[in-house]
Amino acid sequence: MAERPELLYDDLVPGRRFPEFCYELTPDLVEAFVAATGDDNPVYTDGGAARELGLDRPTAPPGLAGIWGRQAYLQDHRMPPGGILAGQDMLFSRPVAVGDTLRIQAEVTRRWERKGRRFVTIESTARNAAGRQCATVRVTAIWPK
Amino acid sequence: MAQVSAPPGDRLPALTKRVTQDTIDAWAKVSGDSNPLHTDPEFAATSRFGGTIAHGHLPLAWFCELLISWAGVAWLSAGEMLDVRFVAPVRPGALYEVTGTVADVQDGRAVIELEIAGPEGTCVRGGATAPIPDPAEGNGAAT
Numbered sequence: 063m064a065e066r067p068e069l070l071y072d073d074l075v076p077g078r079r080f081p082e083f084c085y086e087l088t089p090d091l092v093e094a095f096v097a098a099t100g101d102d103n104p105v106y107t108d109g110g111a112a113r114e115l116g117l118d119r120p121t122a123p124p125g126l127a128g129i130w131g132r133q134a135y136l137q138d139h140r141m142p143p144g145g146i147l148a149g150q151d152m153l154f155s156r157p158v159a160v161g162d163t164l165r166i167q168a169e170v171t172r173r174w175e176r177k178g179r180r181f182v183t184i185e186s187t188a189r190n191a192a193g194r195q196c197a198t199v200r201v202t203a204i205w206p207k
Numbered sequence: 208m209a210q211v212s213a214p215p216g217d218r219l220p221a222l223t224k225r226v227t228q229d230t231i232d233a234w235a236k237v238s239g240d241s242n243p244l245h246t247d248p249e250f251a252a253t254s255r256f257g258g259t260i261a262h263g264h265l266p267l268a269w270f271c272e273l274l275i276s277w278a279g280v281a282w283l284s285a286g287e288m289l290d291v292r293f294v295a296p297v298r299p300g301a302l303y304e305v306t307g308t309v310a311d312v313q314d315g316r317a318v319i320e321l322e323i324a325g326p327e328g329t330c331v332r333g334g335a336t337a338p339i340p341d342p343a344e345g346n347g348a349a350t
Contacts, residue, residue, distance in 0.1 A: 091237065094233070094236060094237040095237050095268070097233055097237075098230065098233035098234045098236075098237050098265070098268075099234075099265065099268045099269065099272065100224065101268065101269075101271075101272040103272070103275060103276070105280060115279070115280050116280075117280065121280065121283060123268070123271065124271045124275070124282075124283060124286070125264070125267060125268025125269075125271040125272070128238075128263075128264030128267045128268060129237065129238045129239070129264060132238070132240070132264070133238075133239060141242070143242070143244075146293075147263035147264075147293055148292070148293065149290060149291060149292055149293075150263070150264075150267060150288075150291045150333075151287070151288065151289050151290065151291070152267070152271075152286075152287070152288040153286075153287045153288075154282065154283055154284065154285070154286045154287070155284060155285070156283075156284055157280065157283040157284060
C-alpha cells in the first residue's frame with residue numbers, strides 16, 4: 063500500500079475543509095483507551111453505572127476527542143516528521159454513547175509564522191447520528207514543513 | 208436544595224499517573240499515531256528530546272479524567288478545556304501529578320487552572336470551565 067502523502071503547511075490555507083471523517087466509538091476502542099490511560103470510570107463500560115447517572119448507555123470517554131480531532135485532518139495524509147503540538151482546546155456539548163459513530167468536519171482556521179516557526183490551527187467539530195453537535199476540538203501545531 | 212459552592216482556591220482531587228513505554232505504545236495503538244518519536248527508543252535517542260516522549264493527547268485525557276472525577280458527567284454536556292499548553296515532555300519511567308484548582312466562579316461555572324507536573328517541573332498547563340457539582344446529587348463524580 064502506498065504511503066499517504068505528507069500534509070504540508072503550504073496546503074493548509076485557512077478555510078480549507080477536509081472530507082467528513084467517520085469515527086466509530088466501539089467497545090473495543092473504549093477498552094483500549096481505558097487500558098492506555100488508566101481511566102477506569104465505569105460510566106464508560108458499565109451500562110448499569112451509566113443508567114444510574116441518567117445516561118441510556120455507556121458513554122465514550124471525552125479524551126477520545128484528542129484522537130478524532132487529529133485523525134479528522136490526517137485521514138488521507140500523514141504528519142511530516144517534527145510536528146509539535148503547541149496548544150489545544152476541547153469544548154463538549156453533548157455526551158456520545160459507546161456504539162455511536164461520530165461525523166467530524168475539520169477545517170483550517172488560522173495559520174501564521176512567528177520567529178521562523180509555522181503555526182496552524184485546525185478546528186474539528188463532531189456531530190452524532192442525529193446531526194447534533196457533540197464536541198469541538200481546536201488543535202494548534204507547529205508545522206515542520 | 209443543597210448549597211453548591213466551589214470557592215476559589217479549592218483543589219480538585221489530584222491524580223497520579225506513572226508513564227511507561229508500554230503506556231505510550233498503548234496510546235500509539237489506540238490513536239493510530241505511531242510517530243517513532245513516541246515508539247522507537249533508538250530513533251528518539253537521536254532527537255532533541257534524547258528519548259521517547261508521550262503523545263501530547265495522553266495528558267489531555269488525564270485532564271478529562273480529572274475534570275469528570277470532580278464535576279461528574281455534567282462535564283460531558285457543558286465542559287470546556289481551554290488553552291492547554293505543552294511546556295515540557297512527558298517521559299516514560301516518570302511519575303506525574305495531575306492537578307486542578309478553582310480560580311474563579313463565573314456565571315455559576317467554575318474556572319479551573321490545570322497543571323501536570325513531573326520530575327522536570329510543569330509539563331502541561333491549561334484552563335477549564337465546568338458546572339459546579341452538587342454534592343447532594345450522584346453525578347458520577349468521585350467520592
